[in-house]
Amino acid sequence: MILESILLVFVGMGIGIFAGLTPGIHVNTTIPIIMSLSFLLPSPYYLAVLVVSVAVTEMFIDYIPSIFLGAPEADTSLSVLPGHRLLLEGRGYEAIKLTILGGVGTLLVSLIFIAILANYFQLLYEVSRPFVQYLIMGVMLFMIVTEKKPKKMLFSILILLLTGIFGILVLNCSLVPAQEVLFPSLTGMFGVSTLLLSISERSSIPKQKEDSRILISKKEILKSLFLASIAGIAVGFLPAVGISEAGTMVQYLGGSGEARSFLITISGINVANDVFSLVSVFLLGNPRSGTSVAIQGILGELLFFDVVYLIGVIMLTAGIAAILTKYLGQIIPKYLEKANYKILTVSVIIFITSLVLLLTNPLGLLILFVSTSLGLLCGYLEIRRSHCMGILLIPSLLFFTNLNGTVLSILGI
Amino acid sequence: MLSLKTNSLILISLFCSVLGLILIYIAAVNLEPKQIKLKDITPELVGRSVLTTGEIVYRKSHEAGHLFLTISDADTKIAVPLFVGYLNDLRENDLTEDDFQEGTKISVCGLVDEYQGQLQVIPRRKDDIKILSD
Numbered sequence: 308m309i310l311e312s313i314l315l316v317f318v319g320m321g322i323g324i325f326a327g328l329t330p331g332i333h334v335n336t337t338i339p340i341i342m343s344l345s346f347l348l349p350s351p352y353y354l355a356v357l358v359v360s361v362a363v364t365e366m367f368i369d370y371i372p373s374i375f376l377g378a379p380e381a382d383t384s385l386s387v388l389p390g391h392r393l394l395l396e397g398r399g400y401e402a403i404k405l406t407i408l409g410g411v412g413t414l415l416v417s418l419i420f421i422a423i424l425a426n427y428f429q430l431l432y433e434v435s436r437p438f439v440q441y442l443i444m445g446v447m448l449f450m451i452v453t454e455k456k457p458k459k460m461l462f463s464i465l466i467l468l469l470t471g472i473f474g475i476l477v478l479n480c481s482l483v484p485a486q487e488v489l490f491p492s493l494t495g496m497f498g499v500s501t502l503l504l505s506i507s508e509r510s511s512i513p514k515q516k517e518d519s520r521i522l523i524s525k526k527e528i529l530k531s532l533f534l535a536s537i538a539g540i541a542v543g544f545l546p547a548v549g550i551s552e553a554g555t556m557v558q559y560l561g562g563s564g565e566a567r568s569f570l571i572t573i574s575g576i577n578v579a580n581d582v583f584s585l586v587s588v589f590l591l592g593n594p595r596s597g598t599s600v601a602i603q604g605i606l607g608e609l610l611f612f613d614v615v616y617l618i619g620v621i622m623l624t625a626g627i628a629a630i631l632t633k634y635l636g637q638i639i640p641k642y643l644e645k646a647n648y649k650i651l652t653v654s655v656i657i658f659i660t661s662l663v664l665l666l667t668n669p670l671g672l673l674i675l676f677v678s679t680s681l682g683l684l685c686g687y688l689e690i691r692r693s694h695c696m697g698i699l700l701i702p703s704l705l706f707f708t709n710l711n712g713t714v715l716s717i718l719g720i
Numbered sequence: 721m722l723s724l725k726t727n728s729l730i731l732i733s734l735f736c737s738v739l740g741l742i743l744i745y746i747a748a749v750n751l752e753p754k755q756i757k758l759k760d761i762t763p764e765l766v767g768r769s770v771l772t773t774g775e776i777v778y779r780k781s782h783e784a785g786h787l788f789l790t791i792s793d794a795d796t797k798i799a800v801p802l803f804v805g806y807l808n809d810l811r812e813n814d815l816t817e818d819d820f821q822e823g824t825k826i827s828v829c830g831l832v833d834e835y836q837g838q839l840q841v842i843p844r845r846k847d848d849i850k851i852l853s854d
Binding site: 469472473476477479480481482484485486600670673674676677680681683684687688709710711712713715716718719720 | 726729730733734736737738740741743744745747748749751766768769803804805806808809831833834844845846847
């Protein structure tokens, strides 16, 4: 079984690399395809290994199109802005290394946290839940006041409101399949708008520096890993709080706003959330991610040693995926530097638009259009693009204040 | 100082955003939930809005104030969670937890979701759930 498992890890990594390098493909899109191949495998454990290895590999590789092409999927959307900024400074390779550091580091730190806190998650959930709405309100207030100038504060309120209304509409109405709704919603705001704003400013990607330095202090690294582990685990047990909301909260309340520390944090939250989601199937019987839902569907109730086995698969895959991501992060920019930036950017936008149409329907294109307009508006108003996270923060706030039903009734939707 | 060109771009982006939001709102308001029998609710419908009917065959109150119902037709069972905030909204329609007893036939409109491997329909507006008979 060990040899077969290792072989399947490599098969899963192959699929994960392909899906991860394809812009806009979220792991939740890949997993149902993998599940449909279950008849090829003799044991459900093999299918579970395949699913986990695909998911973990995608988690690392996803940052390559996100940072180098500005073409993210939902969970990596917040990495576009700091990632693209470093790319334009010639430090795209460093940006990739920061996401690897965040992923691998948080994997280890979050496992320690999970082992220590395993018996207290239910208590943590009950203690923290009544305060989540205040946390969200605090984050939004902080987002507004840190713009400093009154005019920009007003602009940020406008963006929070517009994106909040947008979020209420798209997240509560089945305009497009629920599992795909975040793709056009976030990719437009953070991906397509970034590409459109930069297309007029440059004709090529600057030459990338290949030095091995990471320009961030050890203290900042440790702080980012710690915050990512806590936030990733919190996403696992708090309803209506996703990876992007947690990323925004940490960015503002945890002081992880600097590009480098934020890349470590957002990558770490992704990994910590996936590890915790898997463990929570065992601890709480409550899967909180696409991967853990699939694992529960395959294996049913998880036993302790099932979890140990799957964590082993995660660690093996993460170790190899980190090396592969580092390698790809080194060679891909060499090809991109030679490409015509405008043609490359237009091609990426056409690809994203086609993918939205393929995965959703014509209303998905309307969602992409609105989200891109909102992202551009933010850019032209010269305020931080993270205000667009109103799309998730305001619906979450309504959920935690029990106002969602009232607002939907008022809107008549 | 914003340049005229930037101002024009701001206005165009704002116009596109607001117009797009209005179009999405019109689409959302006019989106008819799919009328469907319980047996036809499958995992492929997760995230879609449906309207269905069934008889309450199981009810369980949660200490946090939620009410978890299971409705059934001849063969199929689907969960209908009524969260505490939603139950408060229902009071405006003179419906309380006590109105949802086993044997009561109800119609539910809501989003199909999957929780711990079981399909559920989650009503969100106070008019989404109606009692058809006791």
